[in-house]
Amino acid sequence: xxIKLKILLTILLFTSSLLLSQQSRLDALGGLxxxxxxxxxxxxxxxxxxxxAWMVNSYTNxxxxxxxxxxxxxxxxHRLFESGNITNVDVSFLGIKPLGNSGTFRGYAxxxxxxxxxxxxxxxxxxxxxxxxxxxxxTSGDYRYSGPTFEFMHSLEVIxxxxxxxxxxxxxxxxxxxVYTFAETLYRDVSANVGVAYKLSDNLSLxxxxxxxxxxxxxxxxxxxxxxxxxxxxxxxxxxxxLNGGSQDFKIKRFGNIFGFQTQxxxxxxxxxxxxxKYQVSNSSSLFRVTSIIDTxxxxxxxDKTNINMQARWQLNNIVNIGFKAGYNxxxxxxxxxxxxxxxxxxxxxxxxxxxxxxxxxxxxxxGTEYELHSISSDSAKYIDNKFSKISAFNxxxxxxxxxxxxxxxxxxxxxxxxxxxxxxxxxxxxxxTHFITFGGAIxxxxxxxxxxxxxxxxxxxxxxxxxxxxxxxxxxxxxxxxF
Amino acid sequence: MKKTILFILLLTVxxxxxxxxxxxxxxxxxxxxxxxxxxxxxxxxxNYVPLPNAEMILVSxxxxxxxxxxxxxxxxxxxxxxxxxxxxxRRKHPIIPDIIVVGNVVxxxxxxxxxxxxxxFTNAIxxxxxxxxxxxxxxxxxxxxxxxxxxxxxxxxSSETKYLDGMQVLRVTSSRAYCSHHSSDVIGVPGxxxxxDGNIFGVTYAFKFPGKPGETKYPFAPNTFKVxxxxxxxxxxxxxxxxxxxxxxxxxxxxxxxxxxxNPKVPNLYNISDCKISDFLxxxxxxxxxxxxxxxxxxxxxxxxxxxxxxxEYQSSGTKRITLxxxxxxxxxxxxxxxxxxxxxxxxxxxxxxDGTLDWEIIDLPTPGWQ
Numbered sequence: 133x134x135i136k137l138k139i140l141l142t143i144l145l146f147t148s149s150l151l152l153s154q155q156s157r158l159d160a161l162g163g164l165x166x167x168x169x170x171x172x173x174x175x176x177x178x179x180x181x182x183x184x185a186w187m188v189n190s191y192t193n194x195x196x197x198x199x200x201x202x203x204x205x206x207x208x209x210h211r212l213f214e215s216g217n218i219t220n221v222d223v224s225f226l227g228i229k230p231l232g233n234s235g236t237f238r239g240y241a242x243x244x245x246x247x248x249x250x251x252x253x254x255x256x257x258x259x260x261x262x263x264x265x266x267x268x269x270x271t272s273g274d275y276r277y278s279g280p281t282f283e284f285m286h287s288l289e290v291i292x293x294x295x296x297x298x299x300x301x302x303x304x305x306x307x308x309x310x311v312y313t314f315a316e317t318l319y320r321d322v323s324a325n326v327g328v329a330y331k332l333s334d335n336l337s338l339x340x341x342x343x344x345x346x347x348x349x350x351x352x353x354x355x356x357x358x359x360x361x362x363x364x365x366x367x368x369x370x371x372x373x374x375l376n377g378g379s380q381d382f383k384i385k386r387f388g389n390i391f392g393f394q395t396q397x398x399x400x401x402x403x404x405x406x407x408x409x410k411y412q413v414s415n416s417s418s419l420f421r422v423t424s425i426i427d428t429x430x431x432x433x434x435x436d437k438t439n440i441n442m443q444a445r446w447q448l449n450n451i452v453n454i455g456f457k458a459g460y461n462x463x464x465x466x467x468x469x470x471x472x473x474x475x476x477x478x479x480x481x482x483x484x485x486x487x488x489x490x491x492x493x494x495x496x497x498x499x500g501t502e503y504e505l506h507s508i509s510s511d512s513a514k515y516i517d518n519k520f521s522k523i524s525a526f527n528x529x530x531x532x533x534x535x536x537x538x539x540x541x542x543x544x545x546x547x548x549x550x551x552x553x554x555x556x557x558x559x560x561x562x563x564x565x566t567h568f569i570t571f572g573g574a575i576x577x578x579x580x581x582x583x584x585x586x587x588x589x590x591x592x593x594x595x596x597x598x599x600x601x602x603x604x605x606x607x608x609x610x611x612x613x614x615x616f
Numbered sequence: 617m618k619k620t621i622l623f624i625l626l627l628t629v630x631x632x633x634x635x636x637x638x639x640x641x642x643x644x645x646x647x648x649x650x651x652x653x654x655x656x657x658x659x660x661x662x663n664y665v666p667l668p669n670a671e672m673i674l675v676s677x678x679x680x681x682x683x684x685x686x687x688x689x690x691x692x693x694x695x696x697x698x699x700x701x702x703x704x705x706r707r708k709h710p711i712i713p714d715i716i717v718v719g720n721v722v723x724x725x726x727x728x729x730x731x732x733x734x735x736x737f738t739n740a741i742x743x744x745x746x747x748x749x750x751x752x753x754x755x756x757x758x759x760x761x762x763x764x765x766x767x768x769x770x771x772x773x774s775s776e777t778k779y780l781d782g783m784q785v786l787r788v789t790s791s792r793a794y795c796s797h798h799s800s801d802v803i804g805v806p807g808x809x810x811x812x813d814g815n816i817f818g819v820t821y822a823f824k825f826p827g828k829p830g831e832t833k834y835p836f837a838p839n840t841f842k843v844x845x846x847x848x849x850x851x852x853x854x855x856x857x858x859x860x861x862x863x864x865x866x867x868x869x870x871x872x873x874x875x876x877x878x879n880p881k882v883p884n885l886y887n888i889s890d891c892k893i894s895d896f897l898x899x900x901x902x903x904x905x906x907x908x909x910x911x912x913x914x915x916x917x918x919x920x921x922x923x924x925x926x927x928x929e930y931q932s933s934g935t936k937r938i939t940l941x942x943x944x945x946x947x948x949x950x951x952x953x954x955x956x957x958x959x960x961x962x963x964x965x966x967x968x969x970x971d972g973t974l975d976w977e978i979i980d981l982p983t984p985g986w987q
Binding site for chain 1: 638641642643644679728901952953
């Protein structure tokens with residue numbers, strides 16, 4: 133009986149310590165997810181599928197986190213209109229508060245400062261977002277963006293086994309280019325997410341959610357020296373319109389809907405299977421001002437995305453977990469010249485992936501590993517530039533994470549990823565290898581306070597003749613309070 | 617069963633949100649242009665034959681593109697972006713190298729899916745007289761709002777001496793009655809024939825060469841330039857990258873403006889406006905400039921179109937429409953950015969096909985007194 137009790141207590145302690153761990157732990161373990169038991173890797177409609185209704189079940193303990201971070205990315209492996217040196221300084225606050233019968237509340241606030249050094253000509257925040265348009269001036273220069281983000285989420289059980297939840301998110305950034313044309317950016321992103329979940333039985337839960345987002349980026353190029361402003365609106369990569377004037381106004385508006393469906397299924401004891409299906413339709417319009425009050429749509433882009441994800445975790449026994457993951461992503465977009473209603477670019481990218489992993493753990497030690505294989509193909513027809521391509525490639529991701537407890541209050545964590553891409557569908561490189569290493573720890577200051585520092589470094593390089601590289605470096609800290 | 621139908625219905629609704637791309641694609645337009653010239657020795661008898669190796673200038677919202685016709689006078693372009701093109705064909709006369717043959721076609725809609733073709737019938741541009749050849753309005757590269765080195769260059773492309781006596785240089789920017797300051801007096805667009813009686817309205821600034829039309833005190837030799845400076849001054853003393861206009865041929869001087877610079881070594885054009893007392897300042901990016909014979913010197917009832925020797929409208933924005941009467945010029949000139957040190961000049965000196973869009977180009981540096 134005593135032995136059974138000890139085993140039970142050990143399991144409870146271990147389980148509770150895992151449940152009290154947070155995303156920073158997974159990050160410090162190299163991004164292990166589906167093979168490891170953690171509060172932030174639960175296979176449920178909220179953690180896996182983003183359905184706010186289920187949050188009341190995902191987070192049953194209160195916590196407050198303060199997360200300052202510093203990251204830097206530098207190197208020459210980037211696209212034409214991207215900076216080769218980007219620095220981010222960010223501080224965020226996350227609070228989760230169970231409210232008893234009133235459900236659970238989650239609040240998030242962050243302030244971000246980003247500096248992009250020597251960015252080539254482009255004036256938009258994210259020039260490669262799937263559309264065929266670039267808005268540029270004629271200089272390279274430093275850009276800085278800064279602004280806050282706020283998110284509020286609430287989830288509760290309205291009647292037995294029926295859960296509802298909603299969240300709103302508001303982000304605003306202002307940006308400034310520090311050389312001619314001294315363009316100013318005002319970026320605003322508003323989104324909302326509502327969901328419903330129903331627990332049919334202890335073994336099966338279902339959820340659906342609907343997200344809506346509306347983004348606007350307004351750029352005003354108005355030279356402080358009162359020189360004329362000359363900007364360029366690219367349709368495709370080579371053809372551009374020259375815009376001259378005392379000042380130039382340009383806007384990008386994006387609007388979209390996401391429909392989601394999630395399940396959590398426990399067919400047998402210790403095996404959890406989750407499905408997450410998302411369908412997104414969105415569009416983007418680029419507009420410039422022709423009079424003081426009238427904007428004209430110059431270009432339009434339509435996006436549709438389908439994402440199907442499946443995860444399974446089998447807790448084989450108290451020390452071994454086996455994880456499995458598979459999915460399919462299908463992203464399609466097209467851009468048109470609105471004036472003539474002609475298609476400029478059609479792009480389709482799909483990704484079929486699968487992954488397996490396992491974790492071995494005891495009270496003082498954990499090692500986990502995951503491997504994923506992605507089969508990606510893209511079909512691009514850039515009619516305006518007379519460029520056509522069809523590419524298929526396999527990408528591989530291997531992760532390993534190790535955690536060891538040095539004492540009751542101190543743990544060390546190391547993570548490593550090796551990523552090999554036959555073709556990098558984002559940056560265009562071939563045979564791209566990334567080595568990513570992270571080192572961190574957890575220090576329990578008291579029963580209710582802990583701190584989790586972490587550093588990350590990655591090096592990416594291409595193996596073709598024109599060898600390019602990129603280094604990422606980051607310092608992160610999480611200060612966590614379990615009572616507030 | 618009901619649940620299945622509902623689920624299928626829901627999926628159908630979701631996926632029906634997806635939009636379809638337009639069937640026609642951009643970048644696949646085709647254009648064929650044939651350049652012709654009249655090789656008849658007698659002008660009244662037209663005998664057009666293909667013009668080989670002509671310079672073909674295509675202007676659209678995507679800017680200017682220069683191509684050449686082949687040996688059979690044909691230019692065939694495929695996979696070009698859809699747009700409305702202004703096209704000019706020009707080259708030295710195949711027989712008489714001293715003159716140029718030029719022809720234009722305008723507003724050619726070239727759209728993917730429907731191949732466009734057109735023929736340009738060129739004509740020999742012989743010595744026609746005085747024309748505005750260069751306008752430098754934008755000022756040098758500077759950040760102190762300096763644009764006082766503006767000038768207008770004239771060219772006499774004829775084979776005979778012309779005389780400037782009594783001619784007028786006008787700035788046309790107003791939509792109101794002459795000298796009116798009331799916004800309610802808006803009547804028409806600057807440079808338009810508001811009453812349809814052959815008079816052009818909108819004059820705001822007016823300066824005049826000394827003398828009267830028909831007099832011969834101020835000769836303009838053939839194939840030479842005249843530089844009309846806002847201030848005949850070496851502006852490099854103010855802004856090092858500016859131009860030296862101290863040896864300009866003429867200077868605009870407003871006798872009503874006590875502080876207007878007057879270089880005593882340079883003869884003056886004088887202000888004849890009743891309501892503008894300042895120097896002849898033109899807009900750095902958008903304006904209309906007229907050169908008139910001076911026979912019609914009454915500004916309040918418009919300028920008789922038959923007395924207008926040349927007119928040019930320049931603009932900064934490609935989305936604006938020309939307001940200058942099409943009998944004077946059919947196309948506006950793209951101006952360079954202000955305070956950028958660039959200038960606007962005719963592609964070939966004195967060659968005026970009455971389409972500024974095709975006749976003019978932006979040059980990197982001002983060239984007062986030479987092409």
